[in-house]
Amino acid sequence: MHLRCPTCGERPIFLPLQRTRSLSDWFTPLDGCPRCGYPYEREPGYYLMSIWAVNYGAGSALGLLLYGVLEWFFDLPLEVLLACVMIPIVLFNFFFARHSKALFLAFDLYCDPHEREGGDGGGNVRLPPTFPMAPAPVGSAPPRDPVEAPKSGAPVACSE
Ligand SMILES: [Zn+2]
Numbered sequence: 001m002h003l004r005c006p007t008c009g010e011r012p013i014f015l016p017l018q019r020t021r022s023l024s025d026w027f028t029p030l031d032g033c034p035r036c037g038y039p040y041e042r043e044p045g046y047y048l049m050s051i052w053a054v055n056y057g058a059g060s061a062l063g064l065l066l067y068g069v070l071e072w073f074f075d076l077p078l079e080v081l082l083a084c085v086m087i088p089i090v091l092f093n094f095f096f097a098r099h100s101k102a103l104f105l106a107f108d109l110y111c112d113p114h115e116r117e118g119g120d121g122g123g124n125v126r127l128p129p130t131f132p133m134a135p136a137p138v139g140s141a142p143p144r145d146p147v148e149a150p151k152s153g154a155p156v157a158c159s160e
Helices: 023-027 048-073 078-111
Strands: none
């Protein structure tokens, strides 16, 4: 919910608000975590489920709830009722889009942790990052961090 890397919790998944210049910046996650190397987009279409199931589902639930409340407690004309239901849904879906992707990332990590554990040595192995950002060496600044200057403090070990 804080829009941070699901593995280390240190770095943001998206560009910060003050550096967001376009809709694409708003909706598109960064390539991966500059700190621990966790890839945010594993494959093309990775976020389809987050858009449809999480964002669309939550928007629909909000719409149904709004409609129920307005219909039950107020006697509104149909046009007003529709506007009062649809405008908040559009706004909600726009602002919830980032959270839906972050939730989906966390959910995917929870279900498919990508760690070397159990199994027969195959399958569930963490993949090396395929994007051009190398994981930061411990105790030094990452080579290219698109988001923010590195914070001082104790380095947090990522699970690997
Ligand atoms: Zn991370």
